[in-house]
């Protein structure tokens with residue numbers, strides 16, 4: 001499709017003006033921010049919600065008897081209920097606030113894993129996992145001697161589900177899979193993976209890394225029937241320092257604390273300590289109060305935009321982007337499976353991804369260049385890294401055009 005015959009809808013409803021940073025320039029050019037997969041920009045409403053707390057009603061929560069503390073405690077807990085409804089959980093008690101996806105997965109590995117796994121047990125990951133869903137399990141493997149198996153990735157970036165079925169065994173205790181690959185944008189058929197695991201053995205637990213999934217599509221953890229679903233606030237147009245671990249209540253109830261400290265206990269004495277139930281048992285110490293409020297505002301923002309708009313808009317831009325990238329000679333795209341979101345991961349023959357990234361920067365285009373914390377996937381493709389351009393709900397056709405022009409310039413300068 002030529003640039004001027006693109007469907008009108010791509011820019012039809014532009015939320016850009018809600019994001020102050022997108023009104024700025026980079027290196028004298030309009031900022032084409034194509035790194036939302038790493039961390040998304042924040043709408044004014046999120047910035048305002050956090051400022052309102054800091055300027056007009058900040059205190060610690062859960063323990064103050066005075067009004068502003070009680071008000072903020074109520075607002076904080078209301079976000080827990082909002083997150084539960086956002087992902088279709090049964091109850092707010094299934095929502096644990098963590099620092100990020102990484103901490104959510106470490107919590108499951110160290111609390112559930114250390115309690116329920118033993119030497120010789122197997123867990124199944126995939127070749128496309130982010131390091132956040134590999135390294136915590138490797139640490140656990142060193143500690144207790146579990147074995148890690150991996151579902152292979154096919155040439156188009158999708159998972160080899162036939163191979164997955166052969167990996168399932170009586171020793172399998174956990175399957176932990178990314179929902180949408182941050183490195184290629186490929187969307188995994190997580191419903192099928194959960195179903196295959198359940199059909200094989202109802203006792204197998206399933207964790208879904210939804211760090212990219214929760215951003216691009218509506219999540220319903222009840223319909224999915226996963227045991228754990230994790231995501232991270234800063235990719236969801238919210239602040240850094242706040243993440244979510246969803247867990248089925250009965251599973252969370254069976255798990256011991258991850259860290260000890262204030263706010264997670266019922267009673268402490270030197271003869272012994274008793275703990276609160278989930279989710280508080282897993283939230284030791286003062287939480288990220290202001291960031292939780294920011295996350296709540298981000299969810300309000302997303303729900304106002306609506307996932308129907310987000311998916312339609314991002315898919316139209318994805319298709320437009322694929323067409324424009326075809327104009328670049330020698331460009332190889334990784335992740336060609338049709339079920340994919342707006343992430344373009346590619347190399348250009350004869351050019352190093354870091355050199356391209358630096359020239360794009362001069363053209364006002366922000367992309368990521370490297371392994372994207374997915375070294376095993378890069379090894380699978382036999383490469384060191386890629387250029388990754390990733391879309392957000394505010395991305396538009398000009399961003400893609402600026403990328404395409406920048407790539408042509410990089411080829412001219414470096415080729």
Ligand SMILES: Cc1ncc(COP(=O)(O)O)c(C=O)c1O
Pocket residue numbers: 037038100101102103130132133178180181182209211212232373
């Ligand atoms: C798929 C995936 N999993 C996990 C993470 C880790 O997120 P965080 O660094 O916020 O913990 C990321 C971040 O890039 C990701 O894309």
